[in-house]
Amino acid sequence: MPPSQSARRIELSAYLRSRRARISPEDVGMPPGLRRRTPGLRREEVAQLAGVGVTWYTWLEQGRPINASVQVLDAVSRVLQLDVTEREHLYRLAGIPFVHEPVSEEGALGPEVLGVLEALNPLPASVYNARYDVVASNATYRLLWPMTALVEPRQRNVLYKLFTVPGCCSTFVNSAEELPWMVAQLRRDYGRHVGEPAWESFIARLIGESAEFARLWANGDVAAPGSHVKVFRHAEIGLINLTSISLSIDGRAEHRIVTFTPVTVEDARQIERLREIPDPLVGCALHGRPLSELFAGAESARTARLAPLPG
Template sequence: MTQTRASADGGRRAPGRGARRTDLAAFLRSRRERIGPEDVGMPPGPRRRTPGLRREEVAQLAGVGVTWYTWLEQGRPINASPQVLDAVARTLRLDPAEREHLYALAGVTRRPVAVDPAEGLPEDVPAILDRLDPMPAAVVSARSDIIAWNRAYATVFWCVPRVPPSERNTMWLAFTMPPCCNPIANIEEQAHESVAIFRYRYSRHMDDPGWKEFVQRLCAASPQFARLWATQDVAPPRPCDKVFRHPAVGEIAMRSTGLDLTAAPGLRMIVYNPVGEQDADRIAHLLAHPREAAAALPDHRH
């Protein structure tokens, strides 16, 4: 593993960094001292004067130089890459909260690790989704994979329950569903900004093969997406105005708001708020008359 080099600032520390380095040194020592050599498959060796692993043992297990790790634990002003800190964190068996604390103390910006949808949602999230009815709401990943949704969302974005799980992605559905079956009425108006926001999220996952493969598939499936993706435009996430179309009631105008789930990094809850009373009434009508709503949907397949 490539090590980082000591800072060339002659030992000078930026204002405010001294206290953070002191905290970093104390934190690393405390985490090192709680792990015994037998915990990592190393022989206990001769009698130890202090508990836990020695500094050279941590360095060896993490694949970094002894001098570099010693300086890090001493709070010296050296630089550390996320990859090297990841190795130290694994060696010290840090949990997610401890890892984030380590990166903050080291002054390293680290992207949160996305939750694996297979591991399930935090236990309160499904109940929150249900209680948001009649406001449509869903939980999606950073890549816009639809993980869970409530009854109102399935009623308005009616194609979601009808497609295979591999296609339950808001970007995929928006750009590949033909006009006759696309529940988003203003896709032409929203397309450019949607792709720019998606690139903003993509830039934080560029090393993930799954993201690259998804973009390639979507470019192949949608000439419109491919053309907009080629512009290289990027925009930060923000609330968006969307107009849904349901054959039973017509158009429903809503504003979407994304809420990050702190208990599940990488996931966010999208909540749709009806713009006017007529829009709210149309959602209420669909929910009150599910058979009528279902009977009005297209019965053909693409």
């Protein structure tokens, strides 16, 4: 067994024992029974509550080289009352990819983070996860990239929009320089999620719908996060040069606040001009539509989905 794997199993053994020791029989609805020599649940009690064999669980806690499935680790996590961070640690020690619970609503970030986003106005700002999903955004960001707010939450992904929007309607001017770096950063983060259904389906979808993404993905390049200048074009006001900066969020693994600061004073004025347009155009001059029209269409579609079925 490689030294790194051996060390991980030793840590797994110690971790399971420590989590078991903190759970009392009363915590899981069991009678306290006779006096115990050590605190917490016994191994056989964890095995019984998790629905696994006593021998198998004993070997798992001893760090023996056995295979643990997602279902079994979930059952053990439930018995040991592990939170999301603790579950992720258990999965990593067991050598199993951990499927992160998706953040589907802005409220899941907490009012503090949402307050920071709004306080950053007029600077565009948003919260991305490692897949470039737009989890939350402020008013100026939504003016620059309204289609990440008008669609369903699962469709609010920066990379998907950049690779599937027609070139004439794309607002990203220097995409030839920036997209290879963004895909390389995505691949770097993908390394922590290989085999997870949400990531695999996302990558497969992009490969299937964008030949350019498929080409860049096939390169196998990886890159670290960093500050980059992104050039955007709006049909009514022209170019805006913005520098992107990422800030990590405590308690939100793989989520980051991304702010876009104007490169020059003129770029700051451009943002103000955009904010002053009553009903800005979305898309190119030929195919674009007013934001109010797109918003009304999105609301109608949402209402139709929520309406009860006839009969």
